[in-house]
Amino acid sequence: MTRSVVPAASLVLTALLGCIDAAMSGGAAVRPAGPRTAARASAPAPALLLWSEDTPAAPAARSAPARAALPVFLEPPTVQVRLASARPGKDLAFSVHGAYRVFELRGSLEDGARGPLLAAGDGLKRARATAGREGVVMNGELLAGKAVLVCPRNDGGLELDGRRYRGDLALLASPGQELAAVNRVDIEDYVAGVLFGEMPKRFADEALRAQAVAVRTYALYHVLNGRELSDDQGSQVYRGTELETAAARRIADSTAGEVLTHADRLVEAYFHSTCGGATSSAAEVFSVRAAGEVLAGANCASCRVSPHYRWTRGVPLAAIAGLYKGAFGAALTFEVASRDSAGRALEIAVLDAAGARVDLLPADRFRNRYNAGRPLAQQIPSALIDEVRRGGAELRIKGRGFGHGVGLCQYGANGQAHAGASYRAILGCYYPGAEIRRLYD
Numbered sequence: 001m002t003r004s005v006v007p008a009a010s011l012v013l014t015a016l017l018g019c020i021d022a023a024m025s026g027g028a029a030v031r032p033a034g035p036r037t038a039a040r041a042s043a044p045a046p047a048l049l050l051w052s053e054d055t056p057a058a059p060a061a062r063s064a065p066a067r068a069a070l071p072v073f074l075e076p077p078t079v080q081v082r083l084a085s086a087r088p089g090k091d092l093a094f095s096v097h098g099a100y101r102v103f104e105l106r107g108s109l110e111d112g113a114r115g116p117l118l119a120a121g122d123g124l125k126r127a128r129a130t131a132g133r134e135g136v137v138m139n140g141e142l143l144a145g146k147a148v149l150v151c152p153r154n155d156g157g158l159e160l161d162g163r164r165y166r167g168d169l170a171l172l173a174s175p176g177q178e179l180a181a182v183n184r185v186d187i188e189d190y191v192a193g194v195l196f197g198e199m200p201k202r203f204a205d206e207a208l209r210a211q212a213v214a215v216r217t218y219a220l221y222h223v224l225n226g227r228e229l230s231d232d233q234g235s236q237v238y239r240g241t242e243l244e245t246a247a248a249r250r251i252a253d254s255t256a257g258e259v260l261t262h263a264d265r266l267v268e269a270y271f272h273s274t275c276g277g278a279t280s281s282a283a284e285v286f287s288v289r290a291a292g293e294v295l296a297g298a299n300c301a302s303c304r305v306s307p308h309y310r311w312t313r314g315v316p317l318a319a320i321a322g323l324y325k326g327a328f329g330a331a332l333t334f335e336v337a338s339r340d341s342a343g344r345a346l347e348i349a350v351l352d353a354a355g356a357r358v359d360l361l362p363a364d365r366f367r368n369r370y371n372a373g374r375p376l377a378q379q380i381p382s383a384l385i386d387e388v389r390r391g392g393a394e395l396r397i398k399g400r401g402f403g404h405g406v407g408l409c410q411y412g413a414n415g416q417a418h419a420g421a422s423y424r425a426i427l428g429c430y431y432p433g434a435e436i437r438r439l440y441d
């Protein structure tokens, strides 16, 4: 990848339009009523945080990060996505279709500089790599102390776990420990590969374009801030070329290089399935205070057709008690203890059979813990919980939306696209105040 120090502002394309949602919905305010965050102040201190060791599902709550300045690229940059890792003593299999060369990796994974040529050939079937005591071992032969780059001549010539990948494969060893397999791939190939992993392909083109810009922005934000991308929902679902169709490529190409920025920084472009009426503030949901107005939340009247707009779930009391290993009896219930300004639960209070509070914890942590291992149809889809009612041995919960509720609402984006909105207008609605810039041609 090549970077210059030319100020990004010189490449500003256009400012986003304001949110068209109000015009499309007749200007009706759609924020649900609900207690404000002030309710948090009156909540008692947690009695027992049995789950304090848990890591919430991504994105994790954290304090405001220092955000990297926006570079300008002379060509599409490469992003790095971890595909797999092998534990000590285990190996990792991959194949190369066609000619290939293996180099020592010099410097950082991000720069991907090629060192001495270590091996070359034509076709590699189920090569086995492992982290040996002295470095990267491939098919029993020590290649390098720390890291190698496997570079196929054919784009898409890499195969790992039955999937084909464009770009190169970096194998990184911690001697005698873990081996990581990381795909170094052109950002535009990555966007085309991720698009249909994150949004249904039946959605309208303008919604897909908005999603493509969000995917590109989210990936570059994380890479430029030194964070690793995974290939699953921890980052964005990426399956190499498996979901990369001609339609995905066309959509990605039509927005090539475009990212969301605010105050000369990339936006951490969160997105989710269905907001249920209003998106939430990243500051309130994830404690990302640096996000500012761009991720402050917006009204959304366009996702009502989503199958996830309203939902009801039965939650067995015994299942809640099970999370505490029965420590407080077999009939624990819960209630929403505080909400954000969009109506999403921020904190959940868990009560024993006598109604006494036995725990108070972040709503997403409660939801993630309860949802773990349950089929989708039984999970609590969002923290936008409107009603919790006791009915025999279970709680009947009514709520709205699917996902964390921050950033772009995918069903809302699709609704707006069908009503004639452009992808720029859609992005302007869900990331208010953001600009679209083209970082490279």
Ligand SMILES: [Zn+2]
Pocket: 274, 275, 276, 277, 278, 300, 301, 302, 303, 409, 411, 412
């Ligand atoms: Zn929505």
